[in-house]
Each structure stands twice: as C-alpha cells, then as structure tokens.
Amino acid sequence: MIKPTLTSLLQINRPLIMAPMFLVSNTKMVIEGMKAGVAGCIPALNYRTLEELRASIQELKAAKVPGGSFGYNLIVNKSNIKYKDQLAVLCEEKVDFIITSLGSPEETINAAHKVGIKVFCDVTDLAFAKKVESLGGDALIAVNNQAGGHRGNLSPEKLIKELNENTMLPVISAGGVSTKKELDLMMSYGAVGVSVGSPFIATIESGVSEEYKQACVDYNAKDIVLTEKISGTPCTVINTPYVQKVGTRQSWIERTLNKNKTLKKWVKMIRYMIGSNAVTKAATEVTYKTVWVAGPTIENTTEISTVSKIVDRICS
Template sequence: MSTKLTELLNIKHPIIQAPMFLVSNVAMVTEAMKCGIAGCIPALNYRTLEELRAAIKALKANKGDGGAFGFNLIVNKSNPKAKDQLRVICEEGCDFILTSLGNPEETIREAHAVGIKVFCDITNLQYAQKVESLDADAVVAVNNQAGGHRGNLSPQDLIATLVENLKIPVISAGGVGQKSDIDKMLSYGAVGVSVGSPFIASEEASVTDEYKQACVDYGANDIVMTERISGTPCTVINTPYVQKIGTKSTWIESILNKNKKLKKWVKMIRFSIGMKATEKAAKKATYKTVWVAGPSIEHTKAILPTKEIIKRLIT
C-alpha cells in the first residue's frame, strides 16, 4: 500500500506505531519495523540521556529494510528535558521526530539540519497552518477518537479540513483498531495513520499484565476524559478508582488555572503529579489504577505479540 507516508519513511505500510508514555519500547518498535511499519517512542520514557542514546543505538542496529523509527518530543515548558533530548536525538539520528504540546520551531530547524523529518501533532487547522509555515514535513491530525490527549473534531471533519487547506501530508491519529478503519482514514484523504491503544495489550509492551488485560476486558464505552493526569483532558479507562476520584480538576486548580501568571506553573505541577501516578499504575498493580487508553481498544480481544496486532491492521 503506497502513500506519501510510505514514501517519506520508506516503509511498506502507511502506519506509525504511536508513541505511548511508559508503554512503547525498543522491543515493540523493533517488531514494528520487522513488519514494515514505523515505530515511535516518547523520549520521556527514558529517565536519562544515556538511556535515550542507548535506545537509539539499539534501534539503529535492529532496523531492517522496510521499517522506520522515531521519537516523540513534548516541546512545551512542562518538559524541561526537551532541549537535551533533541540534541541527543540529532546527534545519534533517527527517521523522524513527532512533536507534541508546544512550538516545534526549534525542533524542526535542528532536525532538518541533520536530515531528520518532523511530524507535528495538531488538533485544528490554525495550529496545522502554523507548523506548515515552520516547514514541518507532515501533520498528525489528532481526532476525537484518539487515546490520551485528543482533539475535538471527528476523523472525517478534521482530515477533510486539513487536506483542503494544507500542502503538507496529513496523518490521522485516533479511531483505528483494524484494517477497515485505516481504509476509512485514507478515503478521507489521510496519507497514513498513527495507532496507539491496540498496542498496549501487546506482549512486548512495558506495562503490567493487569493494564494489558484491562484493554481486553474494557471497550470503547468504558473510555472517559479526565483532567486529573496532566491538567489537559486525557482519555482513561473508567475503572472503579477513576470513578471514585472523579475526572475534574480540583477546585483549587480550577481557580489557579484562571490566573494567567500561575496557570503555567499549575499545569507543570499537575503534569508531574499525573505522570508519576500513571507510571505507578502502569508498572505496579494497585487499587489506585489510572490506565490511559483510547476507544480503539474495542477491537482488542487478547494479549498478543506486536506482529499479530499489526497483521490485524494490514489484512
């Protein structure tokens, strides 16, 4: 299946295994590359720059003829490691960087200088036109079916709007759990898809079996939005614990978020607290579980090897 995305990354199928905090790892992406798709890992999955550098070296060693790999960078002030992570990635090299939650101007400039392509997460036309003006290679259109931080528009509406108004390619993110979903996104005008949640229940994922099994046991109707992780609405599985703590920001956070001077710091603190809680839930099974996932877990019926999940997406 040849599209602009397969040409950009020299891959066999127009699919990016989406970067997922704590879930994505070298083993998952290696299997993705073997199957002819691209894989992406959040740079924040690595606590130190040495660990990030080692992961890049391992992926380069594992890369075959038909795959590609990249890293996700959160480029706003909630990630003080961004500059150093960008430096290491550019020094070691990869096929692409996927930016999220901020201004990607520096990332695009530095990455292009060493031949790395840059795709930017967007949720609306205004921001898409901004990153196009900065010379991004493509946009990743995050729709209202995505897991994690998602957009407000349906896949069809968002893709159609972007294709009509942009010159750069549009990659769709959200709502893909099987091949018919990919066909649908391509029919709307996307050049490929970014798929995350179905891979949580992969054998290679770096999370507990309880988290993986939750993606099997729960479905699309069990996904809710919460403000309690990062301060920005995020999709999670509606476990009993999530029901207990609620999904809205605390009253103190709500008041502070209205203060322009304090809002940035409140979001940084909430992001830090939320990431630690998510990490604890992903790596240790307790009654306090907050599991991030999207509605495409509807098609997850068993914990499977990554290659079997990809087979479901391409056949």
C-alpha cells in the first residue's frame, strides 16, 4: 500500500516538520519555516495562558503562505491540567495539525477530526503505534534513540521499518537528522518525512538565550547525556559542568517512591515542576544552573544560523 507523504498530508513543499521544543519554538521560527516550505510546530505549554495561545495561532494564520503549514503539540497525560482547554482552543481556531505526546490521543483525535484537523502521535514502539492506528490517528511520529529530549530506545531503521511493516499509517521519523544525507537515509528506511528539533535551537529566530544557542555550537554529539532530573523520565541534555555536578540519576528517595503505585504520579509531577523550572531559567537567562535540552544532532551545528538556512541544509 502506498502511504501518503508528509508533503501531501500537510500541503508543504518539503518533507520536514520543525519539531515542537519546550521554550525554544515560537511563532517567529514557524513563520520562517513556512516561508521555507516546511511545517512548524509549537508546544501549547510554551504559552502561560489560553489568550496567549490563541493570539499565537491567529498570528500564524495571518502569516501562512502556500507550501507551509503550522501546528501545536499537546501533552495529553494527566500531569497537564491545561490540556482540555488547550485542545478546545486549537479546535476553535482550526490549526493545521496537532502532535500528541505522553498519553492517550483518543480525545484529541476525536475532537480534532470533527473540525478537520490532522493528528500525528509520538510513538516509541509498535504497541503504542497500533493503539494510535486503532484510534484513527493520521500519522505516527516515530521517536527513535537519536532524538533530543524524551527519546525512544530503538534505532531509526528498526523503528521505522517495524512501524511500516505492521501498521497502515504513514511514519514520520523523529531523531538523527541534521543534514540532507541523514534525511535521505530516513526516507530510504520508509519514512514519509522527518521531524527535526535540535538543529533549530541555534537560530537567530529561536527564543532562548545566546548562551544556550552557543552551547549547541560548542558542544557535540558526544556531550549529550540522559538525565532523570527533569521529568523523572530520561531526557537528553548537554553535559555541562553543572549537569556533571548534580548528576543525572534520581535520588534514592525518588526511586523508592516511584515504586509505590499511589505516590508515583505525584513524585513525577513534582519532579517535572522542579525540572521544568530549572530548564526555563537556563534557557532564558544567564545562570550557572545550565540544564540545556538538546539531542546529538547538534553535531552539525557550527554557527548560530537562520531557520531558512538550516531548512536548506537539510532539504536541498
């Protein structure tokens, strides 16, 4: 069966989604991405209020050009108390697509499809991909072990091929792409497009500090480590001196409490709040507590560039 391509799904010129990145992604980046013929996605949690979220959607709708597309990422588990209201706003404003993460996408798929919004779902394995397919999702975002942030465990080749062979949904690969050669490799495995995040951190348009951007230039793939200190779930960060000092594993108290089914979700929620606060401060202001989220694809970041130049580097 021939599966729809990412370009046909979103009516874009190039098979790339600028992945949603907490604190990094913003309307300025997405507008430049649309001009370059790709899709851009912003985490709904980047906005403190529903009014700010709605204003950003309206800004992107006004700036949209043929060949470009925009969407938003929703954290759909119980830890996101804003989820239902955020979903309502996205549906009211009729964004082009929604990417779901960290929970069941059922409610999002049902609500979004009623108003013609496509829903792509983050998956890291076949079991969850089959669930997404049964719920009527439009595509799978295959988060592999080269992705930044909360990554999967399988290699790009293994994950893409497994999902393609066992589901009828188109597969968008997430992780391991920062050059045209790497994009072509993912497509050769059977991906219909790619979701790319870390290479866009060090751009003029991104909303983080110059120190964060420069770190993506100065550090390399070998400097990326997994930490449990942000959300309780392993997350990739740059191995700065501060990260080395505080360590990357949960405390013995957290590990013990995580074994208790009743307390586990509260422990994760508290850890997420503490970790997010640290990431926010490091991303937006000068601080010695440098917890910078990034993936190994910063390997090919050699300067602070522009969104359009990076799109050209990957797609041309």
